[in-house]
Amino acid sequence: MNDDADQDGTGIGAGRAMTWFLVVTGVLGFIASFTLTYERFKLLTDPGYKPSCSINPIISCGNVMTTSQAAVFGFPNPLMGIAGFAVVLAVGAGLLAGARYRTWFWAGLQLGVTLGLVLICWLITQSLYSIGALCPYCMVVWVIIFPMFWYVTLHNLKHRVLPFPERWREGLDAVLTLHWFGPLLWYLVVGGMVLIRFWSYWKTLL
Numbered sequence: 001m002n003d004d005a006d007q008d009g010t011g012i013g014a015g016r017a018m019t020w021f022l023v024v025t026g027v028l029g030f031i032a033s034f035t036l037t038y039e040r041f042k043l044l045t046d047p048g049y050k051p052s053c054s055i056n057p058i059i060s061c062g063n064v065m066t067t068s069q070a071a072v073f074g075f076p077n078p079l080m081g082i083a084g085f086a087v088v089l090a091v092g093a094g095l096l097a098g099a100r101y102r103t104w105f106w107a108g109l110q111l112g113v114t115l116g117l118v119l120i121c122w123l124i125t126q127s128l129y130s131i132g133a134l135c136p137y138c139m140v141v142w143v144i145i146f147p148m149f150w151y152v153t154l155h156n157l158k159h160r161v162l163p164f165p166e167r168w169r170e171g172l173d174a175v176l177t178l179h180w181f182g183p184l185l186w187y188l189v190v191g192g193m194v195l196i197r198f199w200s201y202w203k204t205l206l
Contacts (some may be wrong), residue, residue, distance in 0.1 A: 010100055011099075011100030011101050011102050011105075012100055012101060012102070012103065012106060012159050012161070013095060013098075013099070013100045013101075014095050014155060018095075018151060018155055019092055019095040019096055020092070020096075021092075021147075021148075021151055022088055022089070022091055022092030022095065022148075023089060023092035023093060023096065024092075025085075025088060025144045025147070025148050026085050026086070026087075026088035026089030026090075026091075026092055027085075027089055028085075028140060028144055029081060029084070029085030029088065029140070029141055029144055029145075029148075030081070030082060030085040030086055030089060032078075032081070032137045032138075032140040032141055033078040033079075033080075033081030033082045033084075033085055033137075033141070034078070034082055035137050036061065036065070036076070036077075036078035036081070036135070036137045036138070037076060037078040037079060037082060039051040039052065039053065039061065039065065039137075040065050040070075040076045040078065043062065043065060043066070050062065051065070053135060053136045053137055055136075057133070058132075058133060058134055058198055058201050059133075059134050059136060060133045060134070060135070061133075061135035061136060061137060061138065063131065063132075063133040064127060064131055064133050064134075064135040064138065065135070067126075067131050069123065069126045069127075069130070069131065072119070077119075077123070078137075080119075081141060084112060084116055087109075087112065088109075088113075088148065091109060103161050106152075106155070106156050106159070106161040107156070107161055107162075109152055110152055110153065110156050110161065110162065113145075113148050113149045113152050113153075114149060114153075116145055116148075116149070117145050117146060117148075117149040120141060120142060120145045123138070124142060124190065124193070128193060128194065128197045129197070134194065134198075142190060143187075146182070146183060146186040147182075147183040147186070150179075150182040150183055150186075151179070154175065154176060154179060157172055158172070158176065
């Protein structure tokens with residue numbers, strides 16, 4: 001079967017690496033979101049409860065969960081993570097079973113991971129520069145959201161789900177060869193932001 005385009009009406013599949021990537025990141029994101037939701041409800045029912053991820057004044061999800069940024073749409077943000085990562089996991093599981101999805105389905109996944117990345121970028125800036133605390137479970141999502149966006153985007157460009165000028169195909173092939181560079185850059189930028197923002201604390205640990 002041809003995985004390059006949905007021209008024959010059979011849908012578009014994914015390679016084994018991409019398939020397992022979606023499964024693993026879906027599981028990690030779901031677990032982190034579920035744990036955060038559990039901790040949030042425990043805090044709501046018992047104001048004296050200390051979340052398991054509240055280690056010190058800086059690494060403290062308790063300080064993050066009680067802010068308005070933790071409920072952007074009026075309900076705990078992790079509930080969106082539970083739903084979103086469950087979808088990613090289901091897509092990966094379907095691919096493992098041999099499923100091939102139509103172009104519109106991949107486009108929908110692209111929209112989802114793009115909106116997720118936008119929200120997480122905003123939450124990162126809020127966590128660092130407004131709240132002034134780090135949530136370990138949130139940081140699990142920070143770690144996986146950009147690679148998820150990156151690889152879904154590369155997959156959709158390669159398989160022509162997203163419009164892309166043919167004259168730039170060679171450039172895309174080069175990016176596909178160096179696919180690891182995007183996530184590495186993300187980790188360096190976000191890691192650098194965390195290091196600089198809380199340097200006064202980190203240096204006390206040296």
